[in-house]
Amino acid sequence: MKKSLLIHPEELSRKWIDRMAALGVQVLALHPAGGKNAHKTLAEMLRLLETAEYRALLDYAAACGLEIEYELHAASYLLPRERFETEPALFRINKSGVRSPDWNFCASNPQAMEIVTQRAVELAGKLYRSAPRYHFWLDDDRDAKCFCPKCREKTASDQQLSVMNAVLAALREKEPAATLSYLAYFEAMEPPQTVQPLPGIFLEYAPFDRDMKQPADTMPAAEKENIHRLLDVFGRENAQLLEYWYDNSMFSGWKKPPKPFTVNNDHVRADLRFYRALGFADISCFACFLGADYEALYGEPDLSAFCE
Ligand SMILES: [Zn+2]
Structure with missing residues (x-):
């Protein structure tokens, strides 16, 4: 099984x-x-990626045998909010019927899709040393789909998948080995109903709402059934779990300074067995707020159970 840890770019050392x-x-x-400023934190990371110092760090990671991937909420970066003033039709109509640049964009607007796919290809080119496995997630909110007459009948999952299919097709024109995640998260936890994933779209399942105090196998039967349905639709071969065992940004309320962090290693071990049995090939976990500032305050975090 492949294991990945997600950390904030500014915490890399x-x-x-x-x-x-x-x-x-x-x-x-x-x-x-993520959150409301995801496009800004993404732009800040791109700035870091231009610097020799940061590239040297990533060169060092590659020399240590690590593959490098980038996992990011990209919608507000791919379709810059400033365009709302002159081209409001690119943006979504919210639940109340009001067109708004708050989250995502209209998934049925051809011009919006053109901009998003083009900028996604440009973005991929800026991700220094990235593996061809991309994660260009939609915006980080539970109420972010478009309710325009063309989009309204499509679920958030269908809207996301139609965007990801178009982005992947554009990425593959330049890089035939490219793959792209469908993020099962927030309002898109359930499988798409009317859109089929293109080959190269893989499932990334991020159970944000699960009770982290309990082992994953105690989740309600309906949620387990949902995971099976997601894996049936997207396939198991490249399916990725994105867990929160080590997400000290979440446990710190997304506010620095980081809080002291403890992990129940027995839960991690049991969860790894549970997810492996379901068929996930790739296990990843957030490990934010565990960088140098954490270590200075509390010492080395215990991540030992992740790769046993
Ligand atoms: Zn729409």
């Missing part, structure tokens, strides 16, 4: 790279913070 290599993690995934 040689220490973190050594830590991942020593644990036996295969993929270092950079994850700019």
Whole structure:
């Protein structure tokens, strides 16, 4: 099984790279913070990626045998909000019937799709040393789909998948090996109903709402059934789990300074067995707010159960 840890770009250090290599993690995934400012944290990461110092860090990670991926909420970056003033039709109509640049965009507007796919190809080209496995997620909110007359009947899952299919097709024109995630998260937890994934779209299942105090196999039967349906639709071969066991940004309420962090290793071990039995090939976990500032306050975090 492949293992990845997602950390904030500004927390990357040689220490973190050594830590991942020593644990036996295969993929270092950079994850700019989500939320309302995801396009800004993404732009800030792109700025870092232009610098020789940061590239040297990623060269070091590659020399240590780590693959590099980027996992990010990209919609507001791919369709810049400023365009709302002159081209409102690119943007979504919200639940109340009001056109708004708050989240995502209209998934039925051909011009919006043209801009998004073009900028996604440009973005892929800026991700230094990225594996051809991309994660260009939609915006980070539970109420972000479009309710225009053309989109209204489509679920958030269908809207997301139609966008991802178009983005993947554009990425593959330049890079035939490209693959792209469908993020099962928030309002898109359920499988799409009317859109089929193109080959190269893989499932990324991120159970944000699950009770982290309980082992995953105690989740309600309906949720387990939902995971099976997602895996049936997207396939198991490249399916990725995105867990929160080590997400100290979540446990710290997404506010620095980081809080002290403890993990129940028995739960992690049991969850790994549970997800492996379901068929996930790739296990990833957020590990934000565990960088140098965390270590200075509380010492080395215990990540030992992740790669046992
Ligand atoms: Zn629409």
